[in-house]
Amino acid sequence: MPNLNTAEKNFLNQITQLVEENISNEQFGVSELADAVGMSRSNLLRKIKKITDLSASQFIRNVRLKYAVELLQEGSDTVSEVSYKVGFGSPSYFIKCFRELYGYPPGEIGNQEEPEEEQEQEIETEQDLKAPMQKKKFPVLLISIFFITICAVVLFFVLRPDTQNSNKVKSIAVLPFLNDSNDTSNVYIINGLMEATLNNLQQIQDLRVISRTSVEQYRNNPKSSPEIARELNATYLIEGSGQKIGDQILLNIQLIEAETDKHLWSQQYRRETKDIFTLQADVAKNIAEQIEAIVTPEETQRIEKKPTSNLAAYDLFLKGLDLHRNPTDENLLESISYFKKAIQQDNEFARAYAGVAISFYFLDRGRTVKQYADSINYYADQALFFDAKLPQSLTAKALFYIEHNEYELALPYLEKALEISPNSDVVLIFLVEIYVNYLPNTEKYLEYALKGLEIKNVAAYDSAAKSISYLHLSNAFIQSGFINEAEKYINISLSYQPENLYSQYVKAFIQYAKNQDMNELNKALLAIFEKDKTRLDVLQEVAKSYYYLRDFETAAIYYKAFVDVREQYNLNINQSENGKIAVTFDITGQKELSEKYFDQYRLYAENDPSIYSNISLAFYYSYQGDTDKAIEYLEAFSLEDNFTYWTILFTPIEPLTDNLREHPQYKKVFHEIENKFDAYHKRIEKSLQGKGLL
Structure with missing residues (x-):
């Protein structure tokens, strides 16, 4: 490897070995690799990018795929079995990634020449790692937009039905x-x-x-x-x-x-x-x-596949399932009783175990103190033990992790469940909820919002449900930069439920995306807040609009009301806003409060599991005056994918970044962020246009 020095080669060997030692652990990702090698996540991202010109996640994926080639050449395992052995939670995603890297599906491994990079005894250079993808640019593009294309097909048939x-x-x-x-x-x-x-x-x-x-x-x-x-x-x-x-x-x-x-x-x-x-x-x-x-x-x-060989057990299960269709607390408890009786008849009845776990989850849902977490875990594990490919078993285990707010751990189970049962509205509902509220991912949010609209068919729902469904779709479109489509669906949402305040203020932000008039946005938010002054979410948005207008005195009034209510009721919400709150209190002379919320903001940013951790830290260090450190975090964020359109719109006017914008590297790095979002947006736009939707 003539382009790499000895230290770089040793580093690549070290991290490759760490990935291989955890090859079957699908949860071993960038953060876990950073911990294992003793580096910060941002430093690891930068170093891998510098040496290989790959993101850290791409590097990990390529190591997994190299190992998969070896297993496939041995011929003792199926493609699905190999995918799980090398840490892919979904065989279809494994096939997609394999084809992107090598140019043909893993099922054809015996019919192809051995991949060139497999003949090397050392770690690949940047050119070796990227060569297979460069040779297949057009097919790779098609594969990379596969899931979004599927969603586009859905709306294509809804909007333009065939006659043949x-x-x-x-x-x-x-x-x-x-x-x-x-x-x-x-x-x-x-x-x-x-x-x-x-x-x-x-x-x-x-x-x-x-x-x-x-x-x-x-x-x-x-x-x-x-x-x-x-x-x-x-x-x-x-x-x-x-x-x-x-x-x-x-x-x-x-x-x-x-x-x-x-x-x-x-x-x-x-x-x-x-x-x-x-x-x-x-x-x-x-x-x-x-x-x-x-x-x-x-x-x-x-x-x-038969769910059980015991007809008495199945009869009891059907009685429980019938009650589960109307999930009141009383019915859920009675359904659990039937499921448990079914298990007594057949102690290997996976679907019954899953039924108990799911019923317990819905009994706990919305409660501050969770009563059934241990039971959910036990019955979900039993369901998985007896049938690891049953969608309900996978969903049950995902719900255990959701119960504990461990959303990253829930995702692989939900994705597997959706792969096996691609029309499951229950799984889609949880995926949309996670990708919009807990692990923001604009592409996944749009994908699953479209898919959910496809199989739920909101035309059959009441006005409130219709309004919420179209609100989700509008929100998904605007986060991906589709302003006109977002406006279309938010108007439909409001036509079904004009009093939906969330739809009203999403529309206000869509209008801002169109005209970028902060005064108009501020007036719209104030009008919405006047309709219901108990809405903490709208209160916070009003405060933020004054903050962006740099009317910090007025922003402080609204932010003070917001944090007082939040602390009074011990609400752990909108922690990402603490940076703005701290700036507002600092500029208005409330230094003690400012320090308090800056400390909370730093802790939030450092522990944020989402892709926004680095940009939040960039904002923090920018305001603290450490612009070199801030630019490092901004560079690390520039390697991320699937961030929202709001990042592009609001970062240039963010008071937290006033110092950062003076850094000589700022324009270059932010331009890279804009280019990445633009490429993402165009990729999805091309897919939708190909189906006659845009």
Whole structure:
């Protein structure tokens, strides 16, 4: 390696060895590597970037992929097994990264020449590491926007439906099954058959399956099939009815082409109760076959897998599941009782263990003092032990981490669950919540907001739910720099719920993005605050607008009211605002308060697990006058991806950065940040334009 000196080679060898020692640990990332090598995160980022011209996360990923090549060449493991062995939480993401690096999928490893860099005995140089990607620029671009493209396809079909049968979107709504018997005690079995059909279809990647919450309102609804289909944006409807007579299950299924109300296929199934699992699998496979959906061997295997071999256990589970559909505290506790009884019948019943864990989570949700954390963990672990690829097992474990605010640990489980069940609205709801509130990631937020809109079909919801759904989509678009699209969807949100104050002030910020008139933003926020002076979030935004206007005397009044309420009720919210609060109190002569909030801001920035830690520290050291240190942190932030459009809009007018803007390197570094955001925005824009959406 002629371009590297001995110290650099030794350093690369050292960090490569550390990654290899933790190769199967998907949680071993940049922070963990920095701790292991005894460096700060920012210094590690800079050093790896300098030597390899790669980000630290890219470097770690490439080491994992090199090791994957060795395992694949041995031929003893499948691609999925190798992906988990080298620390990828998702086989599909592993395949994507592998193709980006080597130019072909891992499944073709035996048909390709050995990757050139694998023949080297030393760590790759910058050119070696990047060469495979440079040779495949166009395919890499396509792969890198794969998930966003999928989301774009969703809206494409919603906004411009096809008229050719061969090109119809395979969009299915499974309507609530009807009980044909006068015996209402067996309703839970019919509901269970509907739920199983829905769950099985949700696991087929080639389908868009409307969520159960969207279709439930049509249980006793007299609307026609075309009306229901229009409201749900569904191409096909599944209607079902059945009854249990002794040891026999009689089930009638109809497949309807929604647009024409034409019955394309119907089937009557008569099976013994002991064959209920075969019945459920056959229904899903037959439906997929009729609409010519692609069902992979893995999907078929998952559909055909029996949840338990004990029919008594399954009967108890269905009773618990029926109660879980209406999750009041009383129903949740009763459902847990049934799930536990099912486990007594079959102590390896993963779905029942997951049901207990998920029910306990919803009992604890919203409570300050958590009562069931240990129980959630125990039952989730049991579910994973008996079926680590069951979406409910993975979701249950994710909820344990969410219960403890460990969102980074929850993500791999949710991503795996979504990979296995790509139409799961429950998983998407948690992913959107994490990526918008706890681990901000604009690209993921937009991706999952679009995907959620696809399968939830908000047209079937009440006005408040519609308003919130379109608010999320608008917020996702503006964070990615799509001003016109954000304005479009925020207006839709407000049309459903004009009194939604959150939508009102998001619209105010969208208007600021259009005209960058801070006085207008300030007036809009004041008008919103006058409507409800109990809204702490709006109070804080009003204070911030005065802060940006550099009217620090007025900002201090609002910030003082904000922090008084926050401390009175011991609310751990908006800690990122403490820097602005400290500046405001400093300039208005309240030095003791200023020092207090600067200390809190520094501690927050140092411990912030999100991508914004470095820019927060840059702001802190800028105001303290240590601009060299501030520029180091800003340079480290410039290596990050998926930051919000607000970073570009507000950093240039941020009072915390007054000193930093005098640094000779500031313009260059901030220009790099602007360029990175612009490239990210254009990448997504190109994808959406390719589908006729922009």
